[in-house]
Amino acid sequence: MPSVSCVTVTVPATTANLGPGFDCIGAALTLYNQFKFTRLDSAKPELKITVTGAEAERVNTSADNLVYQSFVKLYQHISETPPSVEIEIDLGVPLARGLGSSATAIAGGLVGANLLAGSPLSQAEVMELAIAMEGHPDNVVPALLGGCRLAATGLNEPQRGEPREEGWEICEVPWHSDIVPVVAIPDFELSTSEARRVLPNQYSRADAIFNTAHLGLLLRGLETGREDWLRAALQDRIHQPYRKALIPGYDAVREAAMAAGALGMVISGAGPTLLAVVRRDLCVSVEEAIATTWQQEGIKAQVRSLSIDLHGASSSTEALP
Numbered sequence: 001m002p003s004v005s006c007v008t009v010t011v012p013a014t015t016a017n018l019g020p021g022f023d024c025i026g027a028a029l030t031l032y033n034q035f036k037f038t039r040l041d042s043a044k045p046e047l048k049i050t051v052t053g054a055e056a057e058r059v060n061t062s063a064d065n066l067v068y069q070s071f072v073k074l075y076q077h078i079s080e081t082p083p084s085v086e087i088e089i090d091l092g093v094p095l096a097r098g099l100g101s102s103a104t105a106i107a108g109g110l111v112g113a114n115l116l117a118g119s120p121l122s123q124a125e126v127m128e129l130a131i132a133m134e135g136h137p138d139n140v141v142p143a144l145l146g147g148c149r150l151a152a153t154g155l156n157e158p159q160r161g162e163p164r165e166e167g168w169e170i171c172e173v174p175w176h177s178d179i180v181p182v183v184a185i186p187d188f189e190l191s192t193s194e195a196r197r198v199l200p201n202q203y204s205r206a207d208a209i210f211n212t213a214h215l216g217l218l219l220r221g222l223e224t225g226r227e228d229w230l231r232a233a234l235q236d237r238i239h240q241p242y243r244k245a246l247i248p249g250y251d252a253v254r255e256a257a258m259a260a261g262a263l264g265m266v267i268s269g270a271g272p273t274l275l276a277v278v279r280r281d282l283c284v285s286v287e288e289a290i291a292t293t294w295q296q297e298g299i300k301a302q303v304r305s306l307s308i309d310l311h312g313a314s315s316s317t318e319a320l321p
């Protein structure tokens, strides 16, 4: 059988947390990064990385590149030496903005390597590796599978005794077609690690109950499109109260979006992008209100109504005869 010599993987951006679902829920969005892997037949080990698209110069093209690190991780997992490779990255997802750029890089590198290696791992195994690399499931899972997804740790099924925590249960969350994700992407970066550093290690019982109840309500609100449920559900006490100080203009932009009819506004992923959840007929007014307000705060931002990507990472391969 001819072996695969070239793989192109397209991976969607994501919006993680959706307010109360810190580290467990996220949705894939119709914004994409593309990664092309070409096996090189050089005698000595070789790596070439080229990057095109917005902010391409900000991506590291050495062996530390996260796409290549993920590519190598898959080969290590199957106990094989990674081949010499050329990686061409085309960026459509802005970097370090809370839209899952790192999740696209991890998903792209793992899926590309798996295909070049002849698909030794199942999709579920690739997903487990991706979650382990990213450290939380809420952006890599929708990036790989598409749609809105909830991830919770699973339990094994022992022959005897107590089950133990093992693997992940992934659940698709239906997203009503009248409900539109509007993203407001400011022109400054905020790294996920910095935005995680400001979070406390412990929370009160009241805060835990608050988020549990609101996440439950969010799941039903997204499914039914019920506005009163969504309006109440898009609240959080686990991450946003601590992170909003890292996003200049947060309160003013949120107030303007709500006044223009948004059902809620939350921090997308670790920020600084803000996500308004909006009824379809109000998208244009909410977009305008957000853009004007951030401009008044002296911040340039791109504001866009997107859709939920339903396919996740997709790929095409070419083989040498």
Ligand SMILES: Nc1ncnc2c1ncn2[C@@H]1O[C@H](COP(=O)(O)OP(=O)(O)O)[C@@H](O)[C@H]1O
Binding pocket: 033, 059, 060, 065, 066, 067, 089, 091, 094, 095, 096, 097, 098, 099, 100, 101, 102, 103, 105, 190, 191, 192, 193, 269, 270
């Ligand atoms: N396409 C890419 N290729 C290589 N590395 C990337 C790519 N996209 C993101 N990264 C890495 O991930 C970092 C951003 O990750 P992170 O702070 O988690 O932000 P985000 O919210 O966008 O995922 C970048 O600074 C870069 O190191």
Ligand SMILES: N[C@@H](CCOP(=O)(O)O)C(=O)O
Binding pocket: 014, 016, 017, 022, 023, 024, 097, 098, 099, 100, 101, 102, 103, 136, 138, 139, 192, 195, 196, 239, 268, 269, 270, 271
């Ligand atoms: N739950 C994580 C999500 C990070 O998403 P990203 O898109 O900012 O990488 C967090 O909030 O830290």
